Amino acid sequence: MTGINRREAMGLIAAATALGFGGAFAAPPSEGRALHMRRIPSSGEALPVVGLGTWQTFDVGPGEDERAPLAEVLSAFVALGGRVIDSSPMYGRSEEVTGELAEKLRLRDRLFVATKVWTRGKEAGIRQMEESMRKLRARPVDLMQVHNLLDVDTHLATLREWKQQGLVRYIGITHYTAGSHDEVAAILRKHAVDFVQINFSAAEREAEQRLLPLAQERGVAVIVNRPFAGGEVIRQMRNRPLPPWAAEIECSSWAQILLKYVTGHPAVTCAIPATSKLTHLRDNMQAGIGRLPDRKQRELIARSL
Template sequence: MRTRPFGTTGIELPCIGLGTWQVFDVGPDGVPGATAVVDALLGDGGRVVDSSPMYGRAEAVLSGARGDRRDDVFVATKVWTADLAEGDRQIGRQLDWYGGRIDLEQIHNLVAWREHLDRLEARRDDGEVAYIGATHYAASAFGELEEVMRTGRLDAIQVPYNPVEREVEARLLPLAQDLGLGVLAMRPVGSGTLFPGPPAEELAGLGGSSWAEALLRWCLADERITVHPCDQRRRAHAVERGGRRPAAARRGRTGAPRGARRPLVPLKARYSTRLRATSMLPRVAIE
């Protein structure tokens, strides 16, 4: 799988990762399935897995699914609380689950970011955290995210990026490039709102065999994107599904955080306009 530099950290990461929102929030019966997903990721040359305390049991399930392959996985998780003591407990559990180290600890949705930065830097000095990041899903918070980026204390950001959520192109992606930050792109398929896609014949020339793959290629055509941790079900089964809308999205479970806005684009216009935009971008090999 193709790799890209992770900002100016000196390491490279595979450009396709795994997101655990909802997919890994399962009981004991779901652990074998989660293990199979991790197996598929690693078998394809992937490494990056993204999680959060917000995702219910996902962090613990990921710990079991990775087994003894800790060195093969780049764990990107988050601290998500305004209570600093609870933040310490969250990170403590993560250290127990992930072999005493966290590759990328992100401040989820900028909650108490000033206070958490001090604590994360101390943990980095102690060798518990390798890199520090910050995330937000809403364009209305990008001004504050820019403020955090300009502190010079981050190694990476995680933001939404897909053909209907392009706000990051205006300021955040150029700033991340200037500051040498890695960029993780969330919601490459719009949390399911971009499904179902256009007919198969309209995909000709995009270099993909499904709408899901076309969207992944669209995202990765911007070299400033280091990696996007997508829903592995969509990635692994995109060809088999023929671009059909995932079952979770059909049931109304889009995977977006509560309060996340949905793109208000008419269905027909959404695909004709975005398909033209996609076709103008260079193809990217994701194998």
């Protein structure tokens, strides 16, 4: 999928409103201000640098009052140029909610849908992945990842077969703790995968030491979870004034500064902050446009924490 134009973005908003998900939607991107894109090394396909996570935020009940705000977030995400949405069977109802909203809002072909397998055993993994695709209403699914490396050899063997059969477009591995980076590095050296998803932020910089260079060396795309270190950094910086140099990288909030720290690294393909709030979504997406920090500016960001 390529980026959408202004008319298409407004059409998405109108469609969402017509489906009963009215509200204060984000405006479409300004002319000439498209999101930065990064290419998947294994294919050359380009993805926007800011995506959307669903952990906790999309785990809601069936009521319209619970799901309407998420419909607004998902519609605005696509209208502002977003594509990558990431989920997991361990995220409660998140896969189901994502799939239902994408179908109702007619957004499936606008999204790059990523999820995970998180169980032991080949047959259990197959059952879980089939169920995830059913919930997400995504067959094929764009990216299937082995979550936290659980039974990683078994599931990657299945996923290589599924990729050849066209059931998945890309395969990958994930983890969210720095303590597992040695194991992640070992798997990257052992297996050919398209993606690795890891924790990385201005407060959790360990990935810069080895995993990010290794991903570049191996030609693996990088999705970053925990770009705000689980929210701790945002809470820490919330009441602090922006530094004067924020204007140099076109940032008007700490969230944008912290996301640009992550996406400013050349090895990073996409960061996936999770949110259920439209205002936060709009703020996050602004981090995908404008000037990115250079190495010295990224050091300033890290030192400001």
